[in-house]
Amino acid sequence: MELLSNGRILTFDIETTDFKANFGYMLMWAAKFLDEDWVWYATIADNEDYGTTPLSMMDDKLIVTKLRDIVDEADAVVAHYGSRFDLPFLNTRCLLHGIAPPSPVTVIDTWRIARSQLAMTSNRLGTLTESLNEKDNRKSSLPKEDWKLAIHGDEGALARMLDYNIDDVTSTEELYIKLLPVIKNHPYVGPAPSNRPATETHTCPACGSEHTHAHDSRRTKNFSVFRRRCMNCGTAFESARRKIKP
Ligand SMILES: [Zn+2]
Incomplete structure (x- = not known):
């Protein structure tokens, strides 16, 4: 399928320590513009002083700011469950850090679209990509142990989490392309x-x-x-x- 677009469609996904943003924080994010061939990403370990103190390992201000900036460049953002999780989490972290949250943007939530427009056994990303994507090379999910290790700064676990994060973004983008005919109010x-x-x-x-x-x-x-x-x-x-x- 040929994609000719004058708009900027950004697919993104965040990984966090917790589901709630006043307790948890962001560990990393990955994001891809439809008109680019590469994936942008940032992890909490990008902080220069990361690992020097316990507090430095919980400081997500830099990656939250970077994600806010990239979301601000988009005409629409695509995220699986993004209207319920990723964007509210980003908004909350921005407010807690005293930085302006992203400007209001059209949200294309692949979970919400699947739920309202399709009839699948489950609207989880894995179920949808397994059925709809050409070749589903997405791994099931990050082992719990890796998630805990990543929170505590294990480099290997952070790298494996980033792999999953990037896979989720490319799979979600492919899913979005598949779902285009049933998306309402697309920019x-x-x-x-x-x-x-x-x-x-x-x-x-x-x-x-x-x-x-x-x-x-x-x-x-x-x-x-x-x-x-x-x-x-x-x-x-x-x-x-x-x-x-x-
Ligand atoms: Zn004002």
């Missing part, structure tokens, strides 16, 4: 006219401040949405929208 990724909108608001809708900066633009089903970020409260908001779908 419009065709060519768009280039005239910028005439009217733009610079006022933050959350706090009323005029102290806002142009942030980025992203695509929805019919529009290109221009966004600004409030320098007062951190809210990202829509400053204008332009119709792009002919």
Whole structure:
């Protein structure tokens, strides 16, 4: 299948120490843009002082910030169970670190799509990729022991976890491509006219401040949405929208 896209579709997956983000933290993430052949990733061991103190092994601020930045580049993010887990976890870690969370983005949750549009025995990633992907080279799941070792900084276990993490991202992307015909409200990724909108608001809708900066633009089903970020409260908001779908 040929993929011609003017939009940026980012598939990502996070690995964490716990299901809840006020207790747990992020160990790593992997992410892939549909129009690129490589996978981006970052692990908690990327911190320069990682392993020097117990606290340094729980400090996910660097990788959380990097993931926030890459999500901000996307027109839509694809993540399995992402609307329930990955994005809320990322949002929570951002707020706890006092950094602005990613701007609102279209979330394509392959779990949610399978649940509402398909009739499978299970909507787990493994079940879906086994049935729908061409060649399912995804390993079942990381052994519990490796997960515990990774949390405690074992290099080998962290590397094995990253392998699973990357596999999950490439498998989820392939699953997303398979699911395209049943995805509703997919951002419009065709060519768009280039005239910028005439009217733009610079006022933050959350706090009323005029102290806002142009942030980025992203695509929805019919529009290109221009966004600004409030320098007062951190809210990202829509400053204008332009119709792009002919
Ligand atoms: Zn504001």
